[in-house]
Amino acid sequence: MLKRLTLMAAALSASTATLAEPTYVVADRLLEVETGQYIAKPVIAVEDGKIVSVSTGSAPAEAEVIDLTGHTILPGLIDMHVHLDGRPEYGGYSGLQFTDRFWTFLAAANAEKMLKAGFTTVRNLGDDDYNVAGLDQAIGEGWLVGPRIVNANYALGATGGHCDSTFLPPSFNQKSPAVGDSPDELKKRVREQRKYGAEVIKACATGGVFSRNTAPGIQQLSLEELTAIAEEAHFWGLKAAAHAHGADGIKAAIRAGFDTIEHASFIDDEGIRLAKERGTFLSMDIFNTEYTLSEGAKNGVLEENLAKERLVSKAQRDNFSKAHKAGVRMVFGSDAGVMPHEDVGGQFAIMVQLGMSPLQAIQAATLNAAEALGQQGQVGTLKPGAWADLIAVTGDPLADVGELADVDAVVKGGVLVE
Template sequence: MKHLSIGIGVAAAALLASPALAETTYVTADRMLDVESGRYVAAPLITIEDGKIVAVSSGASPEGANVIDLSGHTLMPGLIDMHVHLDGRPEYGGYSGLQFSDRFWSVIGAANARNMLHAGFTTVRNLGASDYNVVGLDQAIEAGWVEGPRIVGAAHALGATGGHCDQTFLPPSFDAKSPAVGDSPDELRKRVREQRKYGAEVIKACATGGVFSRNTAPGIQQLTLEELTAIADEAHFWGLKAAAHAHGAAGIKAAIRAGFDTIEHASYADDEAIKLAKERGTFFSMDIFNTEYTLSQGAANGVLEENLNKERELSQAQRDNFRSAHKAGVRMVFASDAGVMPHEDVGGQFRVMVEYGMTPAEAYRAATVNAAEALGQAGKVGVIKPGAWADMIAVDGDPLNDVSQMTDVDAVIKGGVRVK
């Protein structure tokens, strides 16, 4: 059965690049959720040509037409996860990943991409990967060789020598370091150019320490304001968005002042940081679900006690600050940090987003229109409107009253092709 499922996946992916998409396709369902208004539209009729939506109306499809019939279901835009790591798995924590060859992670990436697509995430932003694994994966998906979501990838994440985005697990004799570290504004400008040269479509930098590294404290700033400003300025010069990994309040505020478009994690955001983000229109990208997996399964997966302790210390603060930031009106996007947790389970985050202050409609906007705007792709993904890619999901219940629907979507359409 493994070979059969892979064959079906490749065949479906190949259709994405097929000239056959010139045929008009219609999608029908009982109703459609307009994520912007938070209201249902009855009996939607979506017209698709060449993988894109050309019309949204209501009623029956033409007789004899090519129809994806989702009767009994609610139609929604394809979801967007703004913080994933496709070439990682949480089952291999700490040093356990060293048992595999480098290319193992490339293959894992293909499996994770398919899992995320089938979970309803038709677009993802990959914020950091080794060896340009996800750049190659993106190319393979676009060429139709494997099945997966649209990827906006960062390649290697930038950081300071010895910081969270450097290699921190091996002794000096290995001379192990990330190719994207830098220790001055000029060095980090060059790192931006190198990552863009080799396929980065967004730039990520680590402004503070992190949980899953050694000898780094999440709350401590690791890049100066001048260095962060150089990174954001250079990214924007090349037309790229900039994302800052930042747990601590000082690093969050420095990254906002430097001009970063999104703040990842934002765990210890204080009142000043929240006010500053709202004033500047900076998006918070807060992964408030994965802590449940890490604290329940991390030790069995080889995660070191040092890292588990850091997760225990910040997880509740991050959730509380998610509530505070949302209440204050900070713009929020959906972010799971998949790779720290299983990619196929990230839909469970909607439950926690609602538990910590969002309505279901607000949570869905975070994973659609807000995320699309933060990507710089408003109107192209995250909506069911003319001109957008024909990326949609369907659930069989009432998602405005039951966010658990998002943990097992019934149908996924990418580029006008039903892939689940």
């Protein structure tokens, strides 16, 4: 009898849960990013943080409503390349003045800034001390406010390469825990990062701008090493992202099977052809140049690094236009941390200046990004079954994509972000 009563109570509880009233989001219009069409007077019903229906008209009387009247709504934005535990104000050696845990708290502040800027999902491609893994857990448990995070932990690389520690002398004996110098070593590094929570694997195929003694265009991991990383990541069900500025490193990473190429500054015609043939996404951070060159020296960035930024920036923008025109798939990636996290929405205008339509720029930060994450139908869309993540702007983002640099409201999981 007791067992029967327990089962009846459980059934009653489940029935009550299913009868819980949904929350409704209403606005003047909804941008359907799949088609570029507007839906007037949208009514989005949300239960348990996800969209259950999208209709038009009015929300039911007495319903709980998030009223965004006077606004256009569209899916929450996705930034595919951020560094949450960094800030551009601390360049060069200036960051050494702080204790290690300073960066953990900084990551929490940056996460909130990105969410309030409209980025409800971000991909964190490299941090120190597993700062962002802990941040992600704290957000998930409700202790902190921030976006959904797809986190890489430490980025893999070669000893002495861009993803190693390159600023301190030998007496410090400092090196990244994720470097390796053979396919087998790098396969082990993939497993270690996954063990500690990595949801995507990042590897540095070439040198970079903000390291010492590395040239952005020079390949630093062999095709065999890159292949081992990509295959091991995919074996564990993870995506793989390759930091690659130089043409040879870009092509090697594409051939190795990486899902996204980060920066892609010096991509050549063959690299563009390979990316298009293989469906590889390019994530090109084309907005941070002005900030770095105007504020970098004041922030402590070394002249060596500023010179590399000058070398890279124009080529990267030219090749963004060229790759887009050729039909390569693109995603939105800002490299936030190199520039202020709260300002990255300004990149949309640069994407349009370089040849994209406003809708294509928006799709790069919604549909394309969701596909590159392997989260189609979950984020980057306002269809039933997706997370109820959305933003609201006053104007028409298809007429002025600059609207996305200053969003008016953000909803994550059906909850208005205060």
